[in-house]
Amino acid sequence: MDCHFLLLPPMLTAHALRKTLPGTPPRVLFDTLELQVGAGECVAIVGESGSGKSTLLNCLAGLEPVDGGRIEVGGQRIEGLDEDAMARLRRSAYGFVFQAFHILPHLSLVQNVALPLWLLRTDDKEAEARARTMLTRVGLGTRADDPPHELSGGEMQRVAIARALVHRPRLVLADEPTGNLDPVRASDVLDLLLEQIRDSEAAGVLVTHSRVAARRADRVLELGVQGLVDITERA
């Protein structure tokens, strides 16, 4: 395993994270959770349904508040940021891959991929060129100008991967990225996602139910109330 990322400062740091769900008494999802992911490293988080995997991902994305602890992305603390500042940070530092793809049906593939660059006000020509390059990297270079409704599920997810990485984010968060795909396609897409994350030197956090998928990551962590437990060896 290429472990060069161990030598670099971590891209994502979560320290003493605490999240409880409201109720009487409040339910503790995780407490004193620690997580560090380096550039080019991919971490898979597994756990039982309802263990809080997606919630953790949302906390890391700044879309849900934490009840305690600290999160740093590329050295910047996020837990104190207001909603708008967090949105601006997500534009440049985050990439997302969703289970349901979320490709805009009224934009062509290249436009879908260029979306994050448009948000960052990148020059139109440059944005298009980078989006095309990205589509070529995910194997859809010849279909850049097609509308999305002609694509299969696997191809949609490839577009989503291109969109997640086109603006060179520091952190890519993927929630069940293969949940809607058949096993063969799932395997291909996952390989592509991990490869692209590594190539881009971003940090990748992947939430999944599938142990098979998780095993492809550099580390496999299991989420429980006590926090994350490294089960890479067992997985």
Added chain:
Amino acid sequence: MSATLHRLFLASLLRRRLATALSLFAIALGVALGLAVQLIHSAAIDEFGRGMRLIAGEADLQLVGARDGFDEAIYPVLAARAEVAEASPVLVIQARLPGREDALEIHGVDLFRLARVQPMLLPRAAAAADAADTRFAALQPDNIFLSDEARAHLSESQQLESGEFAAPALRGGELVLQSGVRSFALRVAGEVPAASASLAVMDIAGAQQHFDRIGVLSRIDLKLAAGVSAQMARQSLATLLPPGLSLRVPEAAASELSTLSRAYRVNLTMLAAIALLTGGFLVFSTQLLSVVRRRREFALLRALGMERRQLLRGLLAEGAAVGLAGGLLGVALGHGLAAAAFKFVGGDLGAGFFRGTQPQLQFDAMLVVGYLLLGIAAGVIGTWLPAREASRVAPARALKAGEGEYAGLPQVRGGWRPGVGLLVIAGLACILPPLNDIPIGGYGAVALTLAAAVLLLPTIARGVLPVLRRGRALSWRLAHARLSATPGQAVVAGAGVVASVALAAAMAIMVSSFRVSVDDWLAQVLPADLYVRASVSSGSGYLDGDALARIAAVPGVATVDTTRQVNLRISDEEPLFTVLARPVRGNWGLPLIAGSSERPARVNAADAAGEIDADLPPAWISEATADRRQIGVGDRLTLPLGGQLRHFIVAGIWRDYARQHGAALIESADYVALTGDQRINDAAISLAPGSDAATVAAALRADFGAEHLSIALPGEIRALSLQIFDRTFLITYLMEAVTVMIGLFGIATTFAALATTREGEFGMLRHLGFTRADIGRLIAIEGALTASLGVIAGLLAGAAIAWILIEIVNRQSFHWSMDLAVPWGALALFASSLIVLAALVARLAGARAMQRSAALAVKADW
């Protein structure tokens, strides 16, 4: 089915409360407006009919003629006929009350005939010291009897237009009235107990004498002999009648009034129909979007065994429920509107057809059921297409996850052919002649143009959107891309906007053209410095030769021109025809559109009797007369004047916005020579250089008594006329505002529904770094863009509809032409405000989508 229906379909309406409420409200408004117009009109006609029945009593036929009356010589001829059992002569005077602005309707009657023909008008004398006095009170020429309503009304002081108060007309048992330019008093000797209207009764001879109408009658009410039908009597008596008189059944007066106001009423009903149509569009939009959202739900139901027909029925039931609820609300609202209109505007909706009547609101079950059905129809028709679409979906395909639902975008395909086809048919409809004075073709063309504009919306979107591609802001780009990819969305959201903008723009252009034309016309017909009149109807207040000489003698008066106005009865069917007698040749103030103020050199028709047309006096006819009689310059015009048919040669056609049923203008000298009538209604005064209108007016008031004359400057008449004009159109402005509101509802419901279906998209954008404000901006821009397309289509359709209104509808209903005057500024302001409002409304409607957590939204599987 009923439990299923309730749980699956009707419950869905409750889940999307906002959209349901808005479409329901839109239908309610359409129903309410239409119903209110009908209710107000039928109540006003009813009230008028009641008044007519009271006055006509048990008469089977009425002999009527010109408004100023006819020669009483016909009375003994009719009374002696075997068909006639009883003939009761009546002289009706609209008596001017000096110093006041109202008038009293006095019926001069023959008491001995009254008891048998019109018993409701029988007077009862108040107890007097001398019994003989009481017995013969009704025969005394100086005695008058008042109905309770008239007594109450006349005992009160009246607030004048100027704000001052006029004293009660009834003082110390005496009533002060005006004849010519002098006052006189009658003794109030009792009451008319059975009369429920504001009127007075006196002996006919006394009335003729006091009002200088010796030998003149307004009406003869006939009771026919047993076994003689009204139809038979009309036929046999018709030959006895001199020209200008007609025999008709008493109910004909109400139907004549109904004819008078018909064009105006049909206009308002059409506006209401467009409001209802817009409501139907709204149901279409919301149902279509709801069907798209529930696609998978329907597919599941179908997979579980629900029949295609059941699904269709269930969805149609949803539409019907919305229509029924909207209809019920509309019926209630319509009655409220009608009641409010009676209170604030009057039974004529400000148009002046039913002045003086005080109608009562009545519940008409048939009318209510009819409008309820219309509401339900709007709901069902609006749902039809979406329901059919939903029932045709193949369950297996729709159930497959990720199957492209296009995020809730309905795929409305829109070629340009159907729209252009409708426009062609609209053009052809414009050629159709009017049916019964109703411009059926014109209204048809308006509806077709509206439908064409809606159908052409995607084509317009495809044409306009590429032009707007320039924007760099991401929200603009995304909104633009979305609309470009799915022009169908523009149809769904913008259809209501198209209809309401088209209507508002058309009305604005038409009313502005009309107002500018009326203003120009007023300037042309009011060239004098000062106008003097004794009363609107010359029956009581009028000017004569003596009065004219006194006017001319007032220092500062250079010349005096006179106008005599009489209303003639041309035929049994037509409303009264106005003849104006005034100096024309070499004179000013005639807004001619054809011919000249000189006698035409060439005449068209040779007369069968060999009469030489070249010697006939000239007449200038209004556009309405030219249209109705199909005559032009050089043709012959025949009028019943002075009990004979008189011929004129048409010298010109003039624009007349005052009399939609036709008027002709003849030289004063010709009129006097033909009729011997010397009375004058109006005097137009030109001032000598250096003299002042106010001084001359003061001198006239001092000479005649201020209470006997109304004196006006042309500017005042113009301002008053325009004020009346604006009041007439007030109701249409209100109805326009309502349809524009319904159009905005369309934007709101569509965007509310779209926003819910697009929660996943917005969630994804939030992940990518869109702030809530960015999403709000995106929705607002989409709303503005959609509205802009609707506004563009609406303005184009509005211009076409304005042309139809001006050239077809107005020409055919009212027979008047006007010059086009487009209110560019107002239209631009209206269009841009509507776009801004639409952005705002869309943003507000989409607010719910932004409230949802972005993290949860992306979980939704769309």
